[in-house]
Amino acid sequence: MSAARHRTAFVWTAIAIFILGVLGACRSDQNTPSATDPAPDVTNDVPTLLVNQGADGRFGALVSGMVEVNDQDCLTVGGNLLIAPEGSFLHGDGKTLHLTGYELVDVGNEVQLGGGQEDLPIEAVDEEHRACLSPDATSATIEAIAPGPGPSAKWIDRGRTFAVVTHGSSSCPPTATEITGANDSVTITFSDASKRVCTADFAPTTQEFDLPSETDATQVVVTLLGLNNGSQTLMLH
Structure with a gap:
């Protein structure tokens, strides 16, 4: 084979390698999200239940109102943060609440329970509780539910x-x-x-x-x- 034919084969091989490299880069770019792509939409369907750890929370007041979920996805009662007694938990569906000493409470229902209310400046609110408040909140009203004595x-x-x-x-x-x-x-x-x-x-x-x-x-x-x-x-x- 002549030198001219060798040079021609080399040139065509180089061109083929270049084209394959460009196509591979294009496919890689298509599969890799850019820095400007929006983050995936992750939704947590179960609201946050704040639980009073280590305190008995027994007060002689009446806590009443509707149990709801606020904009921060936390449970409230009467529009105020609900602090459940120790041992309480939220069922997997996120719609049924078990409060220690009481029967099941459905989110969206009115309740009358034993407990107490406390108004606090934002500086005195626990960090965990603060996450359940509006970012511009300057104070919070806490409704602490006492463990139900039950009938x-x-x-x-x-x-x-x-x-x-x-x-x-x-x-x-x-x-x-x-x-x-x-x-x-x-x-x-x-x-x-x-x-x-x-x-x-x-x-x-x-x-x-x-x-x-x-x-x-x-x-x-x-x-x-x-x-x-x-x-x-x-x-x-």
Whole structure:
């Protein structure tokens, strides 16, 4: 083969290598996001629940209002930051809240719970809590929920009369409107006091009942309906 043919083959090989390099660079550029590309949209569907760690949070005030999620994706009650008692947690769907000592609370529902309110300047707010406030907030109102004492039921005269203790505002206590019995169970329905103007305290109320004649008094399960902290099931003892 002549020298001229060698030079021609070399030139064509160089051109082919150059073209392949350009095409590879183009494909690489297409697959690599640039610095100006928007960040991927990452959405957290479960809101933040602030939990009171290590403090019992027992106050004699009434915390009331709707449980909601604010713009910072944190749970609030009555528009203020909700601080749940230790041991509370949010279920995986992000819509159901378990507060220690209470039944399940659904986000979007009105509640009346024991606790206390505190107004703080922004400097006194914990860093974790601050993340749940608007960036331009200068203060915060904290609603700390006390661990729920829960209702209780006890015999007064076994097989005949019993008492049920509930908790709420002392001026608007839960009032039983209906009692029914069947087999080994009793169901008591209470009126809803959440729409009334009530004192902002949290106190026990004891109500006495006759055991319905339809109920076997050997071992009685009592179900309470219509309470602000959800339905409750108790064993008479």
